[in-house]
Amino acid sequence: MRRLCRFTAGFSIGCAACVAHFRSGAYLLAAIAAALCVLALGFRKQLHLQRLLPALLGLSLALAWCGVYRAVLLRPIEAFCARQQAEISAEVLEYPTSSRYGSAVLVCVEAEPRSIRAVLYYSSDETLLPGDRVTCTAKLRAASPDNLERDEYYASRGVWMCASAKGELTVEAGTRSLRYFPVYAAERLKRVCTQIFPADAAGFLQALLTGDKQNLSYALRNDLSRSGVYHVVAVSGMHVSLLAGLVMLLCAKKRVLCAALGIPLVWFFVLLTGANASSVRAGIMQTMLLVSGLVRRERDPWTAFSAALLVLLAENPWSLRNVGLLLSFASTGGILLFSKPLYHAMVDSKTYAHLEDHHPFLARGLRPGITATCCSLASSAFSLPICAVYFGVVSVSGFVTNALCLWLISLIFSAGLATAAASCICLPIGLGPGWLIGCAAQLVLGVIGAFSRLPYSAVSLDNPYAAVWAVFFFCAVWVICLQPKRLRASLTLGCLAVTFALCMGLSALDYRSAGFTFTALDVGQGQCLVYTADGETSIVDCGGVQNESGELAARYLEGNGVFRVERLFLTHPDADHCNGAAQLLSRTRVDTLYLPLTAICEDGAMLRGIREAAWEAGTQIKFVREDTEFLAKDGC
Incomplete structure (x- = not known):
């Protein structure tokens, strides 16, 4: 039965090569080359070479299968989506979920020669149930295996088409079927x-x-x-x-x-x-x-x-x-x-x-x-x-x-x-x-x-000192797994603790020795500026991706040994400047939160969440009424 293990190893390597490197024209040539290797080894009598046969057979079949998969399954989908916009009819497969584009639901789109599994995005208030039939005009896009930077999420889950509904959906209620009983x-x-x-x-x-x-x-x-x-x-x-x-x-x-x-x-x-x-x-x-x-x-x-x-x-x-x-x-x-x-x-x-x-x-x-x-x-x-x-x-x-x-x-x-x-x-x-x-x-x-x-x-691991320790930690895990009886637990844990303290201590020392740092964190479509001078840390805005920008700022500060922020300034209550502040306040001690005076009159969910997070963390809230200067200890 271990032949199956070797065959699967070869099949996995072949699939990995196709997914990572090969374009459609290279599949057939690579499959033929691997098949010739299988035939050549088949005539040899050496036992160690015979053991490679299942792996090479799996490799050649994987290369051939990836080529067939693209030609038979993916090319018709690409041809169907070439119209870019069309009226589609689809059957709902699951209950809808919320997304950043409104609602999303997995559907099976009617097409020739076979139906296509797709994700349908829509913004209407229609209630969809598994088994319902949906008709709409939609913008179509094929998930391309040649552009995995954009389509990795869909391709890795076997969803090869995205459809965005334009206008209203026409919904025909479906009948309950045993097919959807698990759903x-x-x-x-x-x-x-x-x-x-x-x-x-x-x-x-x-x-x-x-x-x-x-x-x-x-x-x-x-x-x-x-x-x-x-x-x-x-x-x-x-x-x-x-x-x-x-x-x-x-x-x-x-x-x-x-x-x-x-x-x-x-x-x-x-x-x-x-x-x-x-x-x-x-x-x-x-x-x-x-x-x-x-x-x-x-x-x-x-x-x-x-x-x-x-x-x-x-x-x-x-x-x-x-x-x-x-x-x-x-x-x-x-x-x-x-x-x-x-x-x-x-x-x-x-x-x-x-x-x-x-x-x-x-x-x-x-x-x-x-x-x-x-x-x-x-x-x-x-x-x-x-x-x-x-x-x-x-x-x-x-x-x-x-x-x-x-x-x-x-x-x-x-x-x-x-x-x-x-x-x-x-x-x-x-x-x-x-x-x-x-x-x-x-x-x-x-x-x-x-x-x-x-x-x-x-x-x-954005912190280089933490990345070095992570490599040491990974090596230590392998040493423990390979030699579990020869290692003393106290000595192993002691080495890990000492190296961790050394790496994090050097990181904090390196950050503080600079005296003055000004860092613009990569929070996407937003702003988060970290200013440190004379041992005091201030942050200007904390926005970008919802909550993640605050977590990114907290990890940056923690990695550099900063566990206290003297001042957090939110210049104006827009999402790209504020929507990570609540997460930052829950993760890092902040002495004072400065808000613009206009925030007193606003009572949106985002600002309420920020104020509640500040109250729970014991952070003082001040409203800035006029232009104000804040000086560090050295007067800068």
Whole structure:
């Protein structure tokens, strides 16, 4: 079965080459060259060369498949969109979501020779339901695999057309169909979550159970990211494994019954949560593991891992640009390789053996935390550089937060899913358990919030000193994973702590030694100016991308050892100058907020949020009535 692993490795390399470098004319030549290599090696008798055959075969098939994929599937879409604007008729596939362009909905557009999966943007107040038929005049644009800088989001998700409605939509109500039952069930489950769980935990629990993060505030998303547990609200292997574990527990591990109930339930859950790359990967792997138990074959997780990747790449080779797919497979690969050796190294250590002898109950209670720590370390071996490249941030507190919270989050997910499912049938059933689950979720959110607010809980790699430490951290993770029994935990943690303190200390020293700095942060369409002189820091405006501009300013200050801002000036209450101020006030201590006098009369949602954030942070608010000069300590 390991031949499948080698074949999938070659297929993945071929897809990566096509996605990253090749244009349409090079696919056929590359496929022919790889096929000739396969034929040449086929006549050789050396064993080590024979082992390369599956990989080379996978490479040649990937190159050929990418060429066929473009010619057969993508060229007709490009031809259809060449009209740029046309009247289209489409079937709604999901419930609409809000976007920066109004509303967006996934549709299936009628076209020749086959229907096209597309995203339809519209600004009208029409209520659309899955199964409805929509007719409108729309501006069309094909998502091009040759322009991934613009179209990466759509291409990596298998959406090859964007349509923007011009004018009103004509909607014909559809009939309810079993085809859309998972979509209806997901919507029902989301509504139930808001009814049975406490309001301050409902958004988190809805994201945990269904993967829908629309009701997560930016502050909570940022806390989850900084504390290294954002992965729990992206439906993945953890969720599917827990669901399969519940089935096995109810079926008393009877193989036939587990497979008969588990496989349909797992795939219903995958469809219910949107069938993203990580959940599909987990569904395929769990299905193969259940089937292997049914036919009494040895369970080989690497075969299941390879089959899942092969299916996803065959369905859409450009899904390799989907960061969710990359993180899912990178984390799973690390766990399969390193989690068991790490776990055995920890539980076989002298410290743990001493604890077992003298405090057996405490030792057993620590096992869930040890398991979570081992999985976090193992998954980081491959996922850490992906996170660094895509997000530019490394969570320093992630291992500790996962060790403390992951076991409880697993219990919350299992109990929450069972309670929400029962409440979909009879709502009162879940009111009592929902309150208890909500209390547990609030405890988890409290721990996550506490860790995210710690200085240097996460570091931005825009800071060169932090980037150097991140490289050292990555190397240390690999050394721990490869030699878990030879390393002393205290020595390893001590080295990481000393190097981190040294890098951050040098960063702060370098920033303060300049005496005077004036920095214009890249916040997009907006302004954020940071001025530091004689040990005092002032910020002029904080606008750009909603909330993200404030977070960017907070990360910049934290990376340079600045944890106090003396003055924040907002020159006028426009979004491109103010819409990140509330996030900055919640993340960094600001002594005084200066607002223009005209802001007294304005009562928009943005200014209300800024004032509330200032009051909660204890920041003094002053209104500037006339031209005013502010001098630093040296009089400048």
